[in-house]
Amino acid sequence: MHRSRFALALVTCFAIPGFASAATAKKGITKTELPDCSAVTFDGSNLTEEENDYFFSNQKYISTTEILRFALGRDSILADFYARRKGTDFNADVLKIKDLAKQKGLALQMTHDLAVAENAHIEQNKNRKWTRDTGDTLFCRIDAIGDTATNSYNTYAASYLKGLQAKHEAMHGQVGYFDVTVNDCTISKSINTGNRYSAVKPDPDARFLTVNATFKNTDNESRLPLEGSLFISKDGKDFKFDTAETIMSDGYGIRMRSLNPLIKLNTNIVYKVPNELSGEVYWKPGRNPEDKKLWCTYLPPA
Incomplete structure (x- = not known):
């Protein structure tokens, strides 16, 4: 079992005799049906x-953990x-997340x-003793997260979704002459371009963060986009990376290519x-008179 089915595995499924969900039953634990809420x-x-x-x-931690x-x-x-x-309706906010x-x-x-x-909940529940009644209450409050009508247990989905959508919206903006969208940000130990001569090999001390972006020239003449800088925020300090890797393969970099009016470049x-x-990551495209940063991702610890 994963470490965290969090306290629900640690203090519910095991601490309540004979009580396990359908999912844990797949892993060899005696199956007990979900309660009839x-x-x-x-x-x-x-x-x-x-x-x-x-x-x-604990309700915020419980709901947030189960939703995520x-x-x-x-x-x-x-x-x-x-x-x-x-076959029945389910909380739309949870499905959007x-x-x-x-x-x-x-x-x-x-x-x-x-x-x-998860860590906050586990820390608060190291010595928690459960009964069958409290277990049923916990499980049925989790079930209530899926309700379409607002209740005390699914409001956390609406709140979390609002913050997540704000980050999603911050992945797009007008930057100088360009309408710029961060389509996604990914992390890898190497870069496989499909060509062994342009592939980037692993570095034991580093990772590669790839910004997949689309530039659209919104001016009435040709303009040159620039790659810009990456910022990683940790402990209140911004670390700036303004040198991108030079990868001589289609689909990577900009390489001094101007865009004609209303033409897009995805790279x-x-x-x-x-x-x-580790920490929150922002990308600031070049030719950026307003110093606008677009949200990218959260860089986890290596």
Whole structure:
């Protein structure tokens, strides 16, 4: 099992005797069906004051973790309930988050946010003791995340989606003479161009961050786009990378190619970044009188 089905694996499936979801059953754990939430009181009226306080303080972490694990295609209780709900309406905000996770740059940000939520929840629940009632409450509140009507458990999806969409929108903007879009940002240990003479070999001390971007010349005469700089923010400090890798292969770099009016150029701009850096990444295209930065991704620790 993945380390994190977070406390749901650590303190729910194992701490409640005989209690496991359908997904864990695939891995050899005794299968117990998901609870019938129509028969479960999970508004808190069946819990002690201490248990209600616990759920109140942890609900954000629980909901965020399940939403992001579902969106990223990982093992989750919400995915089990989604499978059981097949053919019925499901929370549109959760499905939009899942759709945005198809973009690798955004998926890296979501993976980072997931780790933060999981670690916070695990830290608060090292010695948590569970009963079958609290387990049913937890599972059914996770099920409620999928409801189409707003409730206390799926509001976190709307809030998270708003922030994610803001980053998505920040991947596009007018920069000087060009309408520029960051289509995606990806991280790799090497660059395979399909040609062994132009491929970039791994560096044990670094990774390669590739910005796939589209420039459209919005002026009425030919203009030359420039590759610009990459910025990685860590601990309140910006690290600037203004030298892109020279890759002599179609689909990479700009190589002093002017664009005629209203013509587009899609290209990959590659930067070598050190393994010791991690954090939020922005790209500032060249010929940029307003110093506009476009959001790129979250660079995870190497």
